[in-house]
Amino acid sequence: MGFASPLVALAALPGAQTQIGGTPAVIVFAPWVTAEDAVSRTLSAGHRVLRSGRFASIVIAAPAPGQALSAARPQGAILLVALGGLAGCLDAVASQAAS
DSSP: OTTHHHHHHHHTSTTOSOOOTTSOEEEEEOTTSOHHHHHHHHHHTTOEEEEEOSSTTEEEEEOOTTOOGGGGOOTTEEEEEEOTTTTTHHHHHHHHHHO
């Protein structure tokens, strides 16, 4: 099975395709990328950093308004996954509360 299986599964998750700006995204860098470097690369790509992920090489960010996620992919980013839709029915509750 190896390393490829989990990466293929992650890429197949809802929201893995390009989304319109404003949807928060997980940006994954190589494991040897430091937290400072990951944040710096994310900011250089024009994203707003919301917080760090569980590991130093993961950043939770929101793209600039009106910008597609893949349009400003940070240098060295391995994976970019939109968080919209990953919470299942909790997304519907959050959007109803916001309106």
